[in-house]
Amino acid sequence: MRTIDDLDVKGRRVLVRADLNVPLDGETITDDGRIRASLPTIKALAGNGAKVIVCAHLGRPKGQVKPEFSLRPVARRLGELLGQDVAFAADVAGDGARATAEGLQEGQVALLENLRFEPGETAKDDAERRAFAERLAGLAELYVGDGFGAVHRKHASVYDVPALLPHAAGGLITAEVEVLRKLTEDTERPYVVVLGGAKVSDKLGVIANLLTRVDRLLIGGGMAYTFLKAQGHEVGGSLLQEDQLDQVRGFLSEARERGVDLVLPVDVLAATHFDADAPFDAVPATEIPADRQGLDIGPRTRELFAAKLADAKTVFWNGPMGVFEFDAFAGGTRAVAEALIAADAFTVVGGGDSAAAVRRLGLPEDGFSHISTGGGASLEYLEGKTLPGLAALED
Numbered sequence: 001m002r003t004i005d006d007l008d009v010k011g012r013r014v015l016v017r018a019d020l021n022v023p024l025d026g027e028t029i030t031d032d033g034r035i036r037a038s039l040p041t042i043k044a045l046a047g048n049g050a051k052v053i054v055c056a057h058l059g060r061p062k063g064q065v066k067p068e069f070s071l072r073p074v075a076r077r078l079g080e081l082l083g084q085d086v087a088f089a090a091d092v093a094g095d096g097a098r099a100t101a102e103g104l105q106e107g108q109v110a111l112l113e114n115l116r117f118e119p120g121e122t123a124k125d126d127a128e129r130r131a132f133a134e135r136l137a138g139l140a141e142l143y144v145g146d147g148f149g150a151v152h153r154k155h156a157s158v159y160d161v162p163a164l165l166p167h168a169a170g171g172l173i174t175a176e177v178e179v180l181r182k183l184t185e186d187t188e189r190p191y192v193v194v195l196g197g198a199k200v201s202d203k204l205g206v207i208a209n210l211l212t213r214v215d216r217l218l219i220g221g222g223m224a225y226t227f228l229k230a231q232g233h234e235v236g237g238s239l240l241q242e243d244q245l246d247q248v249r250g251f252l253s254e255a256r257e258r259g260v261d262l263v264l265p266v267d268v269l270a271a272t273h274f275d276a277d278a279p280f281d282a283v284p285a286t287e288i289p290a291d292r293q294g295l296d297i298g299p300r301t302r303e304l305f306a307a308k309l310a311d312a313k314t315v316f317w318n319g320p321m322g323v324f325e326f327d328a329f330a331g332g333t334r335a336v337a338e339a340l341i342a343a344d345a346f347t348v349v350g351g352g353d354s355a356a357a358v359r360r361l362g363l364p365e366d367g368f369s370h371i372s373t374g375g376g377a378s379l380e381y382l383e384g385k386t387l388p389g390l391a392a393l394e395d
Contacts, residue, residue, distance in 0.1 A: 001177075001393045002168040004041065007142055010049035011106055015140035016042060016170065017157045019147035019373055020056035020074045020111075023356075027073045031359055034149065035077055037373045041146045041170035042109060043082065051104035053140055054078070055092075055112045055157055056147065063119030075111040086111055092118045093135040101139040112139075121156045133160035146170025149351065149374035151389025152381075158389040169393045172373065177390065179348055179370045180381045188313040188346065189215055194305070194336055196221025197319030197353060200244045205383040211254050216261040216312075218305050220297050220321035220332060224265050224285075227252070233286045236270065237293035263308055267298030269322065269329060276326040296322025297332035306339040315340055316382070318350030318375060324357045333357050341367035351375035 007014075018038040023030045038054075045052050061069040072088055079086035087110040089100040100110045115121045120132025133156040137143070143165040145151070150158050151173070161167075169177075191214045195203055200223045210217060219227055222239035229235050230248040255262035264285065270292035271280035282298040283289065297305070309315060317340060321332030337358055340347040347368045349355050352375025358365060365371055372378045380387060 001174065001390075003174055004044060004144055004168050004170060007144070007166065007168050009045055009142060012050060012142055013101055013104065013140040014045050014050040014052055014142045014144055015136070015161065015165070016045065016052055016054045016144045017147045017150070017161070018042070018054050018056045019149035020054075020071065020078070021058055021149060022074060024058075024068075024073060029073055029077050031356055032077055032081070033355060033359055033371075034373055035074065035081060037172055038146060039081055041144065041172055042078075044171065045144065046082075046107045046109055049106040050142075051101070051106060052109040053101050053104070053112065054109065055115055055136065057116045057121070057150065058114050059116070061114060061116050063116065063122065065117045069114050069116070071111055071114050078109070078111060082109060084109065089113055092121075093132065093139065097139055115155075115157050122153075123156070129156045130160050132156045133164060137161050137164040140165060143167040144170045145389060145393045146172045147389070148173050148176040148372070148377055150377070151374070151387045152377040152385070154388040159392050162392040167393060173390070173393070175370075176372060176374065176378075179372070180378065182346060183314065183316055183348060183382060184213070187213070190312050191314045192216040192218065192309055192312040194218040194220070194309070194315065194317040195319050196223065196321045196333070196336075198222040198239060200226045200241050200248060203319075203379065204244075204247060205385070206379045207251055209383050211251065211258060211260055214260060216263060216308055217255065218263045218308055220265060220301070220305070220336070221319050223319070224297075225294060227264050228285055231264075234288055234290060235294065236288040236290050238268075238288060239293070261308070263304065265294075265297045265301040266304055267300045268294035269296040269298055269332075271295045271329075274323075276328065278328075280328065295326070296329035297335075302332055302335035305336055306342075309336075309339040309343050309345075312343050312345045315343060315345050315347045316350055317348070318352065318354055318379060320353050320357050324353075324360065330357075330361060334361050334363070337361065337363050345369075348372065350378045
């Protein structure tokens with residue numbers, strides 16, 4: 001892939017596809033991590049005299065203009081972080097966007113309205129998507145792909161626009177790809193992967209692929225209960241995917257055959273119901289009462305997982321160990337994060353809820369080797385899939 005160092009950007013309009021899909025409470029950004037991750041590329045282009053036109057999505061407005069999904073608050077925050085005004089186009093690729101783009105001076109930055117307000121951005125029909133891509137590309141002379149969190153989507157701004165303009169990868173994407181190659185091509189061992197989150201079905205492909213690569217696979221979060229049920233244990237009212245039990249039994253069997261140490265919780269915090277203030281007890285993972293539900297890994301499991309991470313040389317972590325949004329059930333996620341920080345290893349936090357948990361729990365971001373901005377993209381890369389946005393930049 002070409003990088004921004006390979007482009008002559010001075011005086012030219014550069015369309016930057018960033019990932020600014022941040023959580024909002026009204027118009028208040030509750031986690032600006034993705035905006036901050038986009039700053040180096042935007043600053044580098046502006047510093048070299050580019051007229052920078054940033055485009056991004058927010059949420060899933062499904063091709064409709066919905067004010068609650070406007071990027072206007074993001075434009076304000078981006079301007080604060082850049083230390084300069086960021087012009088905001090009230091449409092995506094219409095007259096407003098064109099006027100905003102054409103009004104930029106060298107070193108100035110603009111942000112377009114939410115890409116997903118346009119049906120063509122996410123269209124399955126190639127012609128519809130291409131038509132929108134042509135309008136978007138018409139705003140600029142060069143294209144820089146830097147939205148790693150979207151590269152697994154075959155969307156117009158990610159996949160089609162690079163074919164229409166001279167293009168390069170931004171610094172965020174090149175950094176993410178370098179990290180993922182370390183996890184797949186030349187991995188220092190022991191290689192340990194920690195997976196959590198709600199659903200086994202979200203991670204079927206990556207589990208199948210990782211079982212051929214890793215030394216240890218630690219399973220926590222809601223998905224652990226399907227593994228425990230597959231072993232024949234009672235899981236009470238815990239999150240369970242009955243339709244995945246046969247698949248999970250296959251994973252357990254393959255792990256044994258390959259000599260992979262697949263580690264499940266030995267105890268959990270079993271609550272009376274799903275609530276921040278619900279009464280709970282630590283119980284053996286094999287003896288969850290029928291009227292309780294597991295909302296976090298227990299203290300013995302936290303110690304076990306930390307021990308399994310202690311001698312690791314490479315660690316990838318994706319998915320919380322419990323309902324970290326509730327203080328009472330955030331301890332397992334904190335314990336795993338702190339074990340990664342303590343490990344003498346190359347440690348990667350795989351985006352999504354894991355990255356959000358690191359920030360919510362106030363843990364030092366520089367305690368990890370890398371915090372990814374793209375959970376889904378990271379998982380699909382580790383699954384061995386071709387990511388459309390990366391393929392487009394390689395052409």
